Amino acid sequence: VLTQSPGTLYLSPGEGATLSCRASQRISSTDIAWYQQKPGQAPRLLMSAASTRAAGVPDRFTGSGSETEYTLTITRLEPEDFAMYYCQQYGSAPHSFGQGTQLEIK
Amino acid sequence: EERLLESGGTLVQPGGSLRLSCAASEFSFSTYVMSWVRQAPGKGLEWVSAISANGANTYYADSVKGRFTISRDNALHTLYLQMNSLRAEDTALYYCTKKRGFIGYDLWGRGTLVTVSS
Numbered sequence: 001v002l003t004q005s006p007g008t009l010y011l012s013p014g015e016g017a018t019l020s021c022r023a024s025q026r027i028s029s030t031d032i033a034w035y036q037q038k039p040g041q042a043p044r045l046l047m048s049a050a051s052t053r054a055a056g057v058p059d060r061f062t063g064s065g066s067e068t069e070y071t072l073t074i075t076r077l078e079p080e081d082f083a084m085y086y087c088q089q090y091g092s093a094p095h096s097f098g099q100g101t102q103l104e105i106k
Numbered sequence: 107e108e109r110l111l112e113s114g115g116t117l118v119q120p121g122g123s124l125r126l127s128c129a130a131s132e133f134s135f136s137t138y139v140m141s142w143v144r145q146a147p148g149k150g151l152e153w154v155s156a157i158s159a160n161g162a163n164t165y166y167a168d169s170v171k172g173r174f175t176i177s178r179d180n181a182l183h184t185l186y187l188q189m190n191s192l193r194a195e196d197t198a199l200y201y202c203t204k205k206r207g208f209i210g211y212d213l214w215g216r217g218t219l220v221t222v223s224s
Contacts, residue, residue: 030208093156094166
Protein backbone atom coordinates (compact mmCIF):
# COMPACT_ATOMS: atom_id res chain seq x y z
CA VAL A 1 0.00 0.00 0.00
CA LEU A 2 1.23 3.44 -0.94
CA THR A 3 0.15 6.39 1.20
CA GLN A 4 0.63 9.91 -0.11
CA SER A 5 0.73 13.04 1.97
CA PRO A 6 -0.52 15.61 2.24
CA GLY A 7 -3.88 15.03 0.57
CA THR A 8 -3.99 18.64 -0.59
CA LEU A 9 -1.17 21.17 -0.68
CA TYR A 10 -1.93 24.87 -0.99
CA LEU A 11 0.97 26.91 -2.34
CA SER A 12 1.66 29.96 -4.44
CA PRO A 13 3.54 30.15 -7.75
CA GLY A 14 7.24 30.52 -7.09
CA GLU A 15 7.13 28.48 -3.88
CA GLY A 16 8.52 24.99 -3.47
CA ALA A 17 6.48 21.81 -2.95
CA THR A 18 7.35 18.55 -1.25
CA LEU A 19 5.09 15.54 -1.88
CA SER A 20 5.52 12.35 0.08
CA CYS A 21 4.81 8.72 -0.80
CA ARG A 22 5.18 6.12 1.94
CA ALA A 23 5.10 2.39 1.26
CA SER A 24 3.80 -0.17 3.73
CA GLN A 25 6.77 -2.40 2.88
CA ARG A 26 10.14 -1.92 1.29
CA ILE A 27 10.05 -1.17 -2.45
CA SER A 28 13.07 -1.00 -4.69
CA SER A 29 13.69 2.56 -5.84
CA THR A 30 13.84 1.24 -9.40
CA ASP A 31 10.11 0.47 -9.15
CA ILE A 32 8.71 3.85 -8.10
CA ALA A 33 7.09 6.31 -10.52
CA TRP A 34 5.36 9.65 -10.20
CA TYR A 35 2.56 10.85 -12.48
CA GLN A 36 0.92 14.22 -12.99
CA GLN A 37 -2.73 14.49 -13.93
CA LYS A 38 -4.60 17.62 -14.94
CA PRO A 39 -8.40 17.85 -15.14
CA GLY A 40 -9.82 16.11 -18.18
CA GLN A 41 -6.46 14.63 -19.15
CA ALA A 42 -4.82 11.24 -18.86
CA PRO A 43 -1.98 10.92 -16.35
CA ARG A 44 1.49 11.80 -17.57
CA LEU A 45 4.64 10.01 -16.44
CA LEU A 46 6.92 12.47 -14.60
CA MET A 47 9.51 10.36 -12.86
CA SER A 48 10.62 6.75 -13.05
CA ALA A 49 12.98 4.71 -10.92
CA ALA A 50 12.25 7.23 -8.18
CA SER A 51 14.57 9.90 -9.54
CA THR A 52 14.77 9.75 -13.36
CA ARG A 53 12.81 12.48 -15.08
CA ALA A 54 10.73 11.44 -18.07
CA ALA A 55 11.35 13.11 -21.41
CA GLY A 56 10.37 16.75 -21.43
CA VAL A 57 9.96 17.08 -17.66
CA PRO A 58 11.55 20.31 -16.39
CA ASP A 59 14.46 20.07 -13.97
CA ARG A 60 12.48 21.86 -11.27
CA PHE A 61 10.99 18.38 -10.65
CA THR A 62 13.19 16.11 -8.53
CA GLY A 63 12.48 12.64 -7.23
CA SER A 64 14.25 10.98 -4.35
CA GLY A 65 13.91 8.30 -1.73
CA SER A 66 14.51 4.69 -0.89
CA GLU A 67 12.97 1.66 0.78
CA THR A 68 9.65 2.94 2.15
CA GLU A 69 9.92 6.73 1.80
CA TYR A 70 9.81 8.56 -1.52
CA THR A 71 9.54 12.25 -2.30
CA LEU A 72 8.70 14.41 -5.27
CA THR A 73 10.06 17.93 -4.92
CA ILE A 74 9.02 20.79 -7.16
CA THR A 75 11.01 23.98 -6.88
CA ARG A 76 9.76 27.37 -8.07
CA LEU A 77 6.19 26.30 -8.83
CA GLU A 78 4.84 27.39 -12.18
CA PRO A 79 1.08 27.86 -12.82
CA GLU A 80 1.02 24.69 -14.97
CA ASP A 81 2.34 22.59 -12.05
CA PHE A 82 -0.91 22.87 -10.10
CA ALA A 83 -2.42 19.43 -10.65
CA MET A 84 -2.90 16.02 -9.05
CA TYR A 85 0.17 13.88 -8.43
CA TYR A 86 0.27 10.12 -7.92
CA CYS A 87 3.05 7.77 -6.95
CA GLN A 88 3.05 4.15 -8.15
CA GLN A 89 5.03 1.01 -7.60
CA TYR A 90 5.45 -0.89 -10.88
CA GLY A 91 7.73 -3.74 -9.87
CA SER A 92 5.61 -6.70 -8.87
CA ALA A 93 1.88 -6.83 -9.55
CA PRO A 94 -0.35 -5.27 -8.36
CA HIS A 95 1.15 -2.05 -9.69
CA SER A 96 -0.69 0.00 -7.11
CA PHE A 97 -1.03 3.76 -6.95
CA GLY A 98 -1.10 6.09 -4.00
CA GLN A 99 -4.31 8.00 -3.40
CA GLY A 100 -2.80 11.20 -4.78
CA THR A 101 -1.79 14.68 -3.65
CA GLN A 102 -3.69 17.64 -5.06
CA LEU A 103 -1.51 20.69 -5.54
CA GLU A 104 -3.73 23.78 -5.35
CA ILE A 105 -3.03 27.45 -5.84
CA LYS A 106 -3.23 29.39 -2.58
CA GLU B 107 3.88 9.06 -32.67
CA GLU B 108 2.97 6.26 -30.25
CA ARG B 109 -0.73 6.06 -29.57
CA LEU B 110 -3.32 4.08 -27.61
CA LEU B 111 -7.02 4.34 -28.43
CA GLU B 112 -9.59 2.77 -26.16
CA SER B 113 -13.13 1.87 -27.16
CA GLY B 114 -16.10 -0.13 -25.95
CA GLY B 115 -17.16 1.87 -22.93
CA THR B 116 -20.90 2.40 -22.51
CA LEU B 117 -23.80 2.23 -20.07
CA VAL B 118 -24.43 -1.31 -18.84
CA GLN B 119 -26.74 -2.77 -16.22
CA PRO B 120 -25.44 -4.33 -13.02
CA GLY B 121 -24.56 -7.95 -13.64
CA GLY B 122 -23.90 -7.27 -17.29
CA SER B 123 -20.80 -7.77 -19.41
CA LEU B 124 -18.68 -5.56 -21.58
CA ARG B 125 -15.48 -5.88 -23.59
CA LEU B 126 -13.08 -2.98 -23.86
CA SER B 127 -10.54 -2.72 -26.64
CA CYS B 128 -7.35 -0.71 -26.98
CA ALA B 129 -5.74 -0.22 -30.37
CA ALA B 130 -2.02 0.48 -30.29
CA SER B 131 -0.08 2.18 -33.02
CA GLU B 132 3.41 3.39 -33.87
CA PHE B 133 5.30 1.15 -31.47
CA SER B 134 6.27 -2.49 -31.23
CA PHE B 135 3.16 -3.62 -29.34
CA SER B 136 4.22 -7.25 -28.95
CA THR B 137 7.29 -6.37 -26.90
CA TYR B 138 5.61 -4.50 -24.05
CA VAL B 139 3.63 -5.33 -20.94
CA MET B 140 0.23 -3.67 -21.23
CA SER B 141 -2.18 -2.70 -18.47
CA TRP B 142 -5.57 -1.27 -17.66
CA VAL B 143 -5.93 1.46 -15.07
CA ARG B 144 -9.29 2.94 -14.06
CA GLN B 145 -10.47 6.11 -12.42
CA ALA B 146 -13.90 6.42 -10.86
CA PRO B 147 -15.52 9.86 -11.20
CA GLY B 148 -13.72 12.32 -8.95
CA LYS B 149 -11.46 9.60 -7.53
CA GLY B 150 -7.86 8.48 -7.85
CA LEU B 151 -6.16 5.99 -10.12
CA GLU B 152 -6.74 2.29 -9.55
CA TRP B 153 -4.59 -0.33 -11.25
CA VAL B 154 -6.84 -3.04 -12.69
CA SER B 155 -4.87 -5.62 -14.65
CA ALA B 156 -1.69 -6.29 -16.61
CA ILE B 157 -0.56 -8.80 -19.24
CA SER B 158 2.90 -9.87 -20.27
CA ALA B 159 4.23 -9.13 -23.73
CA ASN B 160 3.46 -12.59 -25.09
CA GLY B 161 0.16 -12.87 -23.23
CA ALA B 162 1.24 -15.86 -21.17
CA ASN B 163 1.01 -14.12 -17.80
CA THR B 164 -1.86 -12.06 -16.48
CA TYR B 165 -2.35 -10.14 -13.24
CA TYR B 166 -5.41 -8.67 -11.58
CA ALA B 167 -6.41 -6.39 -8.74
CA ASP B 168 -8.33 -8.21 -6.03
CA SER B 169 -11.35 -6.03 -6.78
CA VAL B 170 -11.76 -7.53 -10.27
CA LYS B 171 -10.21 -10.99 -9.93
CA GLY B 172 -12.56 -13.68 -11.20
CA ARG B 173 -14.74 -11.15 -13.04
CA PHE B 174 -12.38 -9.44 -15.51
CA THR B 175 -10.10 -11.05 -18.08
CA ILE B 176 -7.27 -9.26 -19.84
CA SER B 177 -6.02 -10.50 -23.20
CA ARG B 178 -4.15 -9.29 -26.24
CA ASP B 179 -3.83 -9.98 -29.93
CA ASN B 180 -0.30 -9.05 -30.94
CA ALA B 181 -1.06 -9.55 -34.61
CA LEU B 182 -3.79 -6.93 -34.39
CA HIS B 183 -1.88 -4.68 -31.95
CA THR B 184 -4.90 -4.73 -29.67
CA LEU B 185 -5.41 -5.11 -25.93
CA TYR B 186 -8.72 -6.27 -24.46
CA LEU B 187 -10.52 -6.28 -21.14
CA GLN B 188 -13.50 -8.60 -20.80
CA MET B 189 -15.62 -7.41 -17.90
CA ASN B 190 -18.29 -9.72 -16.45
CA SER B 191 -20.63 -9.49 -13.46
CA LEU B 192 -20.30 -5.72 -13.53
CA ARG B 193 -21.08 -3.73 -10.40
CA ALA B 194 -21.86 -0.10 -9.75
CA GLU B 195 -18.39 0.30 -8.26
CA ASP B 196 -16.85 -0.62 -11.62
CA THR B 197 -18.10 2.68 -13.01
CA ALA B 198 -14.98 4.51 -14.15
CA LEU B 199 -12.89 5.85 -16.97
CA TYR B 200 -10.74 2.95 -18.12
CA TYR B 201 -7.27 3.78 -19.40
CA CYS B 202 -5.09 1.53 -21.52
CA THR B 203 -1.41 1.92 -20.67
CA LYS B 204 1.96 0.71 -21.90
CA LYS B 205 4.63 -0.34 -19.40
CA ARG B 206 8.09 0.38 -20.64
CA GLY B 207 10.39 -1.92 -18.71
CA PHE B 208 11.98 -0.09 -15.79
CA ILE B 209 10.54 3.22 -16.94
CA GLY B 210 6.96 2.77 -15.82
CA TYR B 211 3.70 3.52 -17.58
CA ASP B 212 5.00 5.84 -20.26
CA LEU B 213 2.01 5.90 -22.62
CA TRP B 214 -1.66 6.33 -21.78
CA GLY B 215 -4.77 6.42 -23.91
CA ARG B 216 -7.51 8.99 -23.38
CA GLY B 217 -9.76 6.45 -21.70
CA THR B 218 -13.18 4.94 -22.31
CA LEU B 219 -16.05 5.48 -19.89
CA VAL B 220 -17.89 2.54 -18.38
CA THR B 221 -21.06 3.30 -16.46
CA VAL B 222 -22.78 0.51 -14.54
CA SER B 223 -26.29 1.52 -13.61
CA SER B 224 -29.86 0.36 -13.90
